[in-house]
Amino acid sequence: MTSGGIGQVVSQTTRKGIFMDIREIQRLHAQFAPDSMVIDLPRQIAALPAPGDHSESDPSRAMHARMAGVAPRARQAAIGLAIAAMVAMTGMGAASLYRNFQAGHHSASTVSTAPEQKSDASPQTTEKPAFQEVDATPAHPVSAAPTLSASDFASAGSLGLTADQFRNSLKSPARAGQPVTSPSAPALSSEAQLAAVSPIHRAGASREAAAAATQPTPRAEPAPVQAVVVAKPAPAAQTKAQSAQAAQVTQPPAAAAQAPAPVAQAAQPAQPVQPAEAAKPARAAHRHISRPRADQNAESNSDARPSAESRAGSAEVKMF
Amino acid sequence: MKNELSITLVSAGCTISGDLIVDHGISYFGLLDGGLISTQGLLHVGDRGLIKGNVQGDHVRIDGRVDGNVHARGTLEINGHVSGDIMYCGTIRLGPRAALNGTLKRVARMLTVEPASSESPELAATASAPAAPERAESNVTEFTRAKA
Numbered sequence: 341m342t343s344g345g346i347g348q349v350v351s352q353t354t355r356k357g358i359f360m361d362i363r364e365i366q367r368l369h370a371q372f373a374p375d376s377m378v379i380d381l382p383r384q385i386a387a388l389p390a391p392g393d394h395s396e397s398d399p400s401r402a403m404h405a406r407m408a409g410v411a412p413r414a415r416q417a418a419i420g421l422a423i424a425a426m427v428a429m430t431g432m433g434a435a436s437l438y439r440n441f442q443a444g445h446h447s448a449s450t451v452s453t454a455p456e457q458k459s460d461a462s463p464q465t466t467e468k469p470a471f472q473e474v475d476a477t478p479a480h481p482v483s484a485a486p487t488l489s490a491s492d493f494a495s496a497g498s499l500g501l502t503a504d505q506f507r508n509s510l511k512s513p514a515r516a517g518q519p520v521t522s523p524s525a526p527a528l529s530s531e532a533q534l535a536a537v538s539p540i541h542r543a544g545a546s547r548e549a550a551a552a553a554t555q556p557t558p559r560a561e562p563a564p565v566q567a568v569v570v571a572k573p574a575p576a577a578q579t580k581a582q583s584a585q586a587a588q589v590t591q592p593p594a595a596a597a598q599a600p601a602p603v604a605q606a607a608q609p610a611q612p613v614q615p616a617e618a619a620k621p622a623r624a625a626h627r628h629i630s631r632p633r634a635d636q637n638a639e640s641n642s643d644a645r646p647s648a649e650s651r652a653g654s655a656e657v658k659m660f
Numbered sequence: 661m662k663n664e665l666s667i668t669l670v671s672a673g674c675t676i677s678g679d680l681i682v683d684h685g686i687s688y689f690g691l692l693d694g695g696l697i698s699t700q701g702l703l704h705v706g707d708r709g710l711i712k713g714n715v716q717g718d719h720v721r722i723d724g725r726v727d728g729n730v731h732a733r734g735t736l737e738i739n740g741h742v743s744g745d746i747m748y749c750g751t752i753r754l755g756p757r758a759a760l761n762g763t764l765k766r767v768a769r770m771l772t773v774e775p776a777s778s779e780s781p782e783l784a785a786t787a788s789a790p791a792a793p794e795r796a797e798s799n800v801t802e803f804t805r806a807k808a
């Protein structure tokens with residue numbers, strides 16, 4: 341190129357004999373100008389990644405390097421903390437929800453159990469509603485109460501039966517003329533079933549069966565015991581019964597044979613009981629079943645004297 | 661930094677007595693009775709330019725006539741007449757009209773060679789030997805002889 345330029349200059353000089361014009365001179369000098377090498381320096385320097393900031397940004401660069409080393413760890417720690425916080429929040433929320441749900445369910449269960457117990461208690465005691473709210477919260481006492489009351493009500497039922505018995509006994513003199521025992525049988529059937537369970541009454545029942553087979557004989561047996569007690573009012577109150585039952589008393593010769601002669605004679609004043617029991621032999625048996633021996637004795641006493649029994653029953657009913 | 665091209669142009673018809681020193685490129689088409697030094701750029705001796713002295717520059721191009729030694733620290737192109745010793749550090753190119761009357765020597769780039777005022781007899785012998793046939797024909801030779 342340079343040689344070409346020289347050639348051109350030479351040719352111009354030789355051919356035309358004219359000096360080089362200014363443009364050619366500039367072009368020639370431009371070829372050797374040192375600025376061509378310097379011109380690109382600023383651009384190259386500018387293209388460099390901030391060469392002038394090395395001295396100024398040394399501390400900042402060191403800090404940046406340290407931060408670059410710490411940043412990933414900090415980021416990981418932040419992510420871990422965020423995850424832990426999310427899990428904790430989720431757990432707390434679940435716990436709160438579970439607690440609320442459990443509280444609501446527990447209240448619902450208590451509320452639901454309350455009516456059940458109420459319904460259980462209501463047949464036994466109809467006056468509960470005021471106490472149900474207080475008694476419903478403790479489940480066990482309420483549940484225990486029925487069990488206790490069940491056993492208690494057995495005796496209470498016996499007491500109720502005593503009332504019924506008294507009532508029946510009150511009615512019995514009025515119905516004495518009526519031999520019908522069937523209306524009272526259904527009421528006593530449940531009592532009979534309950535009584536049949538107990539061995540005492542079972543033994544009593546067997547004894548009743550024996551007595552039913554031979555009525556005079558049981559009458560003859562308690563007679564000596566009752567003779568002391570009953571003998572006094574009986575002749576005074578009932579004179580007509582003795583005359584009416586005198587014929588029936590003649591039937592227990594077997595019992596009389598079993599018992600000693602004086603006992604049989606002493607039993608004769610107690611015989612007036614027979615007309616009342618003859619009208620209702622089954623009920624008398626039920627009475628014996630439902631009542632304890634003391635009651636049986638009393639019963640026998642009451643049976644021994646119907647008129648006195650009516651007075652005593654009326655007195656007891658008044659007591660209730 | 662400016663991208664200006666600083667050159668000095670001395671056109672024909674201009675005569676300067678004394679040394680001329682510039683720090684940029686120069687094109688000299690006149691007559692200079694003295695030395696010419698350019699520290700940077702191109703030192704150009706145009707056609708019909710005449711330098712009666714030593715020429716020293718970074719890049720030297722001689723299309724005219726130099727009666728003196730020539731020292732180029734870079735490239736050297738000669739398509740003219742040089743009556744003197746030639747030293748160069750880089751490349752040298754000679755044109756069809758190149759006429760050299762002196763010794764030619766290539767030296768190291770960083771070495772600054774200041775030719776002694778008194779030329780060595782060997783260099784003078786080598787320079788005079790090839791230029792001997794031209795000397796009779798050229799006017800310079802005659803001028804030199806006349807001056808001597």
